[in-house]
Amino acid sequence: MQKGIIGKKMGMTQIFDENGKVVPVTVVEAGPCTVVQKKTVESDGYVAVQLGYGDISAKKVSKPAKGHFDKADVAPKRTLREFRLDDISAMNVGDILKADVFAVGDRIDVVGTSKGKGYAGAIKRWNQHRLRESHGTGPVARHAGSMGSCSTPSRVFKGKRLPGHLGAERVTIQNLKVVKVDAENNLIAIKGAIPGPKGSVVCISDSVKA
Numbered sequence: 001m002q003k004g005i006i007g008k009k010m011g012m013t014q015i016f017d018e019n020g021k022v023v024p025v026t027v028v029e030a031g032p033c034t035v036v037q038k039k040t041v042e043s044d045g046y047v048a049v050q051l052g053y054g055d056i057s058a059k060k061v062s063k064p065a066k067g068h069f070d071k072a073d074v075a076p077k078r079t080l081r082e083f084r085l086d087d088i089s090a091m092n093v094g095d096i097l098k099a100d101v102f103a104v105g106d107r108i109d110v111v112g113t114s115k116g117k118g119y120a121g122a123i124k125r126w127n128q129h130r131l132r133e134s135h136g137t138g139p140v141a142r143h144a145g146s147m148g149s150c151s152t153p154s155r156v157f158k159g160k161r162l163p164g165h166l167g168a169e170r171v172t173i174q175n176l177k178v179v180k181v182d183a184e185n186n187l188i189a190i191k192g193a194i195p196g197p198k199g200s201v202v203c204i205s206d207s208v209k210a
Contacts, residue, residue, distance in 0.1 A: 003101045004083030004205040005030045006053035007188065009112065011198050015180060015189060025179050025189040028110075030099040030204060032186060035091050036072050036080060048084045049091055052077025053201070081203050100183035107210035109174045112195035112202040116168030126161040171195035175209045 007030035014022050037050040056078040058066060069076045072093050102108065122128045122144040131137040131145060144163065147156050173194055180189035194202060 002083075002085040002087070002206050004049075004051070004085065004203065005097055005099070005101055006033050006051055006079055006081050007031065007099075007202050007204055008054075009194060009196050009198055009200050009202055010187070012193065013189075017179075023179055023191055024193075025191055026194045028188045028190060028194070028202060028204065029186055030102070030188045031097055033097045034074050034077065035093050035095045035097070036069065036074050036077065038088055038091065038093060039082075046084065047086070047088060048082050049088045050080055050082050051097065052080050054078035079201050083203070083205060098183060099181055099186040099188050102178050102181060102188060102204070104178055104181055106178040107207040108176050108178060108190070108204050109172055109207045110176055110190065110194040110202050110204055111170065111172045112200055114167045114169055114171045114195045115197050117166040119164065120166035121163045122161060125163060125166045128161065175207045 007028040010027040010029055012024065012026050014024050017023055031053065033051040033053045035049055036052045039046060039048040039050070041047060052069075052074060054077055056076050058076050061069070061076045066076065074094060117124070121142055123130060123142050128144070131141045131143070133141045144161075147160070173192070176194070177191045178188060179191050181187075182189075188204070190204075196202060
């Protein structure tokens with residue numbers, strides 16, 4: 001059965017496997033998540049389940065959102081995410097999902113929002129090479145190079161790699177491995193790095209490449 005859960009990135013550390021080899025891991029506080037809504041082909045045209053994570057005061061949610069939570073008889077949640085699963089018959093509105101939905105050895109995909117870097121130049125943003133630090137290329141060597149020919153096409157092509165806003169975008173890391181699950185504290189240790197700063201919300205689901 002396919003699985004999915006919302007969590008919060010706690011940070012990175014390292015653990016040792018049974019052979020004494022060090023494994024770098026990212027610790028995620030996964031859940032508890034509440035099933036807020038079930039979507040079916042008959043009512044919505046597709047099959048999915050909506051999960052809520054993180055309690056929030058009822059004063060801080062809009063009236064439409066409050067009505068949505070009241071209909072499900074669920075306390076207001078700070079974060080709502082949807083997971084398209086093949087079979088949601090075993091889930092019911094109000095059910096609580098915890099970290100133990102995943103087990104050690106599972107292959108997962110993690111979706112998060114990458115760290116925002118602000119306005120960045122072409123070298124940092126696109127790994128471009130600097131210009132020659134000699135006469136004729138100044139006044140700086142780190143700006144973008146040629147913008148294209150003058151007469152044809154007489155414009156800059158769309159998609160040209162130039163300076164601009166870097167980071168703060170949706171990123172998916174695929175086929176990561178679950179190294180450890182602490183069901184009591186709702187913690188999952190994932191091998192390697194995942195997107196986003198500490199405290200950011202991430203979505204964990206079964207890997208599409210497993």
